[in-house]
Amino acid sequence: MIPQLVTVRHRRRNGRALRLYVPVVPVLLVLSPLLLLGVLAGLVACLVFRVSPMGALRGTGRLLWALPGTRIEIEQGRTAVLVSVR
Template identity: 80%
Template sequence: MIPQLVTYHQRRRDGRWLRLYVPVVPVALLLSPLLLVAGLAGLVACLVFRVSPVGALRGTAQVLWALPGSRFEIEQGRTAVLVSVR
């Protein structure tokens, strides 16, 4: 399953929370023209550095598929950041 929702929470120094919920699929659709360009740049990079484009695509897909469930929580003093992928 690809990531559905990326959550970003940040507690500022004044104690207020910034909460961002990023729905991955709609945002990816919105950015699809940019993703196409990035894909082409990746293909060129693979050819330049003699890396198998199919292998690179498969590896990237595996990383993307394995991302859901990741959670990073860092808190120091009054500042805190939480990134969660679901």
């Protein structure tokens, strides 16, 4: 299942937290023209580097399928960032 919601939480130096909820499907719809250009560039790169386009597509699909449940936490000093994919 592809991710539906990405939550980004940023804790500032003063201790206040900023939380952003990013829905994946509407963002993909808005960015779909760029996504099409990215797919075409990926196909050209596969041909240049002699990589199977179907294998690259399958690997990308597996990566997207594994994203839900991923948590990325970065903390440096008093600043912290948490990215959660649901």
